Amino acid sequence: MADSPSYPVRDGLRAAADVAAAHLDGVAARPVWQPMPEQVRAALLDAPLPETGRAVGELLDEAERRVLAHPMGNGHPAFFGWVNAAPHPAAVAAGLLASASNPSSAGGDHADVPLERAVVRWLAQLVGFPHEIGAGLLTSGASMATIVAIGAARHRALERAGWDVREKGLAGAPELTAYATAEAHSCVRKAIELLGIGSRALRTVPERVEKVGDAGDGPVSAGMDVEALRELIAQDRAAGRVPFLVVASAGTVNTGAIDPLDQIADVCGSPGGEGGVWLHIDGAYGAFGAVDAQMSARYAGMARADSLALDPHKWLQVPIGVGALLVADRELLRSAFSLVPPYLRDESGDALGWLSEYGIEQTRQFRALPVWASIAARGRAGVAADVAACNETARALARIVEETPDLELAAPVELSIVAFRYAPAGVAPEQVDEVNAALPAAIQERGAAFVTGSVYQGRPVLRACVLNPATREEHARLLVAEAQAAGAELLVGATAH
Ligand SMILES: Cc1ncc(COP(=O)(O)O)c(C=O)c1O
Structure with a gap:
């Protein structure tokens, strides 16, 4: 990459497009989310105000390494958190x-x-x-x-x-x-x-x-x-x-x-x-x-x-x-x-x-x-197909939850949000609540699927939102497996103390 501050416009934009494309292409192969390494967080937080300029190529390298390498996770097909979607590539390009x-x-x-x-x-x-x-x-x-x-x-x-x-x-x-x-x-x-x-x-x-x-x-x-x-x-x-x-x-x-x-x-x-x-x-x-x-x-x-x-x-x-x-x-x-x-x-x-x-x-x-x-x-047809795919995946997730012995649905599924909880038979409701309150963070830390939690009708729940048409039944199965595994670990911990 060129390294003078007067880096040509076209080269800079092409290089930025390449970084963005590599990022989008590589999303599914990376862990959905990982905690930020302490030194990266500190480097960003404490970044000194630069006194002089640097080449655009250098900036893009740094942005790729320090920023794009530590994403929120939305964009990954196993991301079910909050209400945050994967960006559509045509809209990313148009944003530029x-x-x-x-x-x-x-x-x-x-x-x-x-x-x-x-x-x-x-x-x-x-x-x-x-x-x-x-x-x-x-x-x-x-x-x-x-x-x-x-x-x-x-x-x-x-x-x-x-x-x-x-x-x-x-x-x-x-x-x-x-x-x-x-x-x-x-x-x-x-x-x-x-x-x-x-x-x-x-x-x-x-x-x-x-x-x-x-x-x-x-x-x-x-x-x-x-x-x-x-x-x-x-x-x-x-x-x-x-x-x-x-x-x-x-x-x-x-x-x-x-x-x-x-x-x-x-x-x-x-x-x-x-x-x-x-x-x-x-x-x-x-x-x-x-x-x-x-x-x-x-x-x-x-x-x-x-x-x-x-x-x-x-x-x-x-x-x-x-x-x-x-x-x-x-x-x-x-x-x-x-x-x-x-x-x-x-x-x-x-x-x-x-x-x-x-x-x-x-x-x-x-x-x-x-x-x-x-x-x-x-087009309208493509948007409709993508929305319908999300709803279908959510229905599949709900079905898998219902078929899985240790899990239960907390609310009927209307659209693409599935509220559910880890609730093995014979465990007291207070303990179920304690485990479910801790479950989103435990699943997130495992790095395979990302889901967030909420409180519904007074009780903690896992709340999975499907907004990415690339999220399919296999990802729903992965989320369920992660919820079961993390739930079982938390339950052992909860019964131990
Ligand atoms: C149902 C609903 N209403 C309002 C909002 C707020 O929207 P925004 O975050 O775009 O301000 C959200 C965000 O998740 C939402 O899910």
Whole structure:
């Protein structure tokens, strides 16, 4: 590699592409994850600020050795952790072009702006959400999409109550209340806190909890209890509060459960009607499940939401940093967020205005190109096949879990998340819980499969999420074998002390 700081552009980019390709090609042959060697962590942490520059070739060598060699593990077919996908190679390549072009996708007359509007429409079309041009935007992730959605919901509710929150803030405003189950993702509470509404105003809607299976001793299914929601809203209204928001899940983070969206939309009076409560659906993980023909009926009612958050950087396999918000009425975003000082004024006459008027960010990353590439490389049919493959692998994993004596399913499998536990017969529930709480780290350290844990209905579980179409039944079997082996070791340790 050349070693002068003026390393030619083309050589640098080709070398970077080679490093990236070698990394992607080699993922499956490496351990899924290994703890960082202490000296590598220290070298990164303590890296001194360089006084002088170095050649790009040298930097790439170092990045390959010190950074790419110690990955998180998502990308490996035996990675089942959190909700983190393998990047689609077409989207990785497009990401390089997006950085090279480097526009601010705030707005203006350049290609990234109409492309963002088009891919937002594609997202809506993929999941079956009604769309008028401009009714949505790409964000950094679903947490940001949720802040934007709840900000708009807050604005609409208070405006209807005769209170301009943009001018007056929240002190003295009508008291808002919001509703979600305990299974809602933490980003909902974060947004409620951040927007000054206060988590006290976020009511926890009880769930309908049932044990499925003929003998009533099977996995536990839970979804929002719609009658309880109706009741809570009525109580708050009677007390003079302003119920303004219901957040439902189209695929919870713990188990992939889909709330009864249609019935919830009935309670909210969605879409948009006078006196209606804003229905926001968190489809960050699960909305793309709707492209699987076998699953689409489960999403009935999703199209009635006022807003839908979804994460291309999850099931769509776009490299991390891309979420999206779709809304039923684009003007609601603009009225909540548009702020156009003279130095940003748009003279183009574009009736849609700037994308930065629809959310929080001003200078905006060019996120549309990797999203475009991820979809265009596969088409709707290819995306659907990949999503369906993940669901199929999850069903296979669930079946293997059920067939394995020491394991049990914790929740029915709807999409591609499988919550299960190591629970050998005759072991006390407290000890089962103790072992399962320690199990994710024990499996991770073995290096063959990577899974994370959670707590579902009060009990620790292993929670495997399949987002990589290359993850197949053989990897599911490997995970089960690892869970059994690590579980047995932990149990011996637990009985010994
Ligand atoms: C169901 C659900 N909602 C919201 C989020 C938050 O999304 P993000 O991490 O993109 O901000 C996640 C992330 O895993 C999720 O699984």
